[in-house]
Amino acid sequence: MKPRYLAVAALLLCGVAHAGIGQRFPSERKVVKDPVTGTMLTFLTSKPHGDSKIYPTHPQWTSDGQWVVFRSKLAGGEALAVNEQTGDIVQVTEGGYTGMLNLARKSMKLYFMRNDATPKRLQIVEVDLGRLLADSAAGTLKPADAYQRIAGTTPAELQAGGDMALDADEEWVYFRVGPEEAARHLAPGTRIEPAFGPRKMGAGPNGIARMNLKTGEIRHVVSVPFQIGHIQANLYNPGEIVFCWETGGKSPQRTWTVLADGSGLRPLYPEAPYEWVTHEAVIGKDEVAMSIMGHRPVPGAGGGVSAPATGVDGANPGQDDGWGNTGTREKPTGLAIVNLRTRTMTIAGQTPSGSGLWHVHGSSDGRWAVGDDFSRSVYLIDRRNGNKMTMLTTGHKTTAADHPHPTFNADGTKIEIQSAMLSEDGRTMNICIIPVPKD
Known part of the structure; x- marks a missing residue:
């Protein structure tokens, strides 16, 4: 082989060898002033890779508060920090x-599911982020198994998948199991719910079900007669789970x-037939935030609230028929806070229109x-100041591939969103940090 081709081959082999866990990419960080609100926005990514944040039911920052973990196509669909x-x-x-990325709050660990070599089985994997990030910075990377550990594998008969949540004690993870396994644990005669909407x-x-991260032991938690979604653990109270009946809408x-x-x-919040409840997120030891939607016009009324048209099919849900007389403002709506102990609910705030x-x-x-709204604007509510509401940022493009999904960091000083504000095609999203005003 000629020397020139040998050099090219060596470079290719080098690229393959380093195209794995711990590889580093140049900074894309940009600070942008919101032209409407004046808020200084820090875009941690700014190129069109197809980035998206972790869902608001789960932590976004590493336990040391220095790194934000997100999903991206920059590294072929692997997770990045x-x-x-x-x-x-x-x-x-x-x-x-596959499914949800789980960052530990007490340790520099990341947990997730991935497909096993055997069909219908899933591995639950632990990543030692502290060691990995240190070795990556020092240029002393080791093979992937030096940082990744398989905590256990789910049996095929569980039909495991979807959401996974790390318990506050960081000893157990919770995950969904399929219809056949769930049916085995239901009381005889239980009415199975049909599709809704x-x-x-x-x-x-x-x-x-749940798995012990040290031993791989699996235990069944609960079965219900409906489809489960958004499994999340109370990150402040071990052994407490919140989840939803997923229908794609009301x-x-x-x-x-x-x-x-x-x-x-x-039921966490026993809802009325006319209420459209969605996007619950545990926010503290005793509290869960959720939205009681007020996005639909009142049938037969001369005025009313309606969702803005976006020109993007499916960009804003609930506009199709078949949901009944729900999601209107005939009754109270807005950002609701439910107390897990007293079971009381309060409305923290609501936009006057839209x-x-x-x-x-x-x-x-x-x-x-x-909270965000259909216009992709983000609003901050000061719960200790008469629920005063302020728009933090706007202009994040309703054509974006997904919604902002605002999520606080552990100490409540920052909010992460995903945004298409910088996107030339109006769809590709980036990771953005919004500071919480000190005053």
Whole structure:
């Protein structure tokens, strides 16, 4: 082989060898002033790779508060971490993942599911982020198995998949199991719910199981006669789970809670037939934020609230027929906070017009709440100041591939969103950090 081709081959081999966990990418960090609100926005990514944040039901930052973990096509669909101060981007998985990324709050660990070599089985994988990020910075990377550990593998008969949540004790993870396994644990004669609504979703049964991350032991938690979605753990109270009845829209009873031993199953917020409840997120030891939507016009009324047209099919849900007389403002709507102990609900705020608040979150100290709306604007609510509401940022393009999904960091000083503000095609999203105003 000629020397020139040998050199090219060596470069290709080098590229392959380093195209794995721990590889680094140049900073894309940009600070942009919102032209409407004046808020200084820090874009941690700014190129059209197809980035998206972790869902608001789960932590976004590493336990040291320095790195934000996100999904991207930059490294072929592997998870990435970006340093908030330097903008350095590091690949933190190798071998792919499926479902939710779970960042530990007490340790520099990441947990996720990935497909096993045996069909219908899933591995639950632990990543030592502390060691990985240190070795990546030092240029002393080791093979992937030096950082990734298989905590256990789910049996094929569980039909495991979808959402996974890390318990506050960081010893157990919770995950969904399929209809056949769920049915084995239901009481005889239980009525199985059919599909609900125009999207033909919501049929059961489904269940939740848990795995011990040290031993790989699997235990069944609960079965229900409907489709389960958005499994999340209370990150401040071990052994407490919140999940939903997923229909793709309004549910007969959206929010549920149960304890890890299967006891205490109940509706989190018992909703009325006219209420459209969605996007619940545990925000503190005792509180869950959720949206009671006010996005639909009142049938037969001369005026009323309606969602803005976007020109993008399916960009804003709930505009199709078949949901009944729900999601209107004939009754109270807005960003709701439910107390897990007292079971009381309060409305923290609502926009005066438009779709109303949609994806919601809150700070763990009870001070702040945040929500987006169909226009992709983000609003901050000061719960200790008469629920004063302020628009933080707007102009994030309704044509974006997804919604902003605002989520607080652990100490309530920052909010992460995903945004197409910088996107030339109007769809590709980037990772953006919004500061919470000190005043």
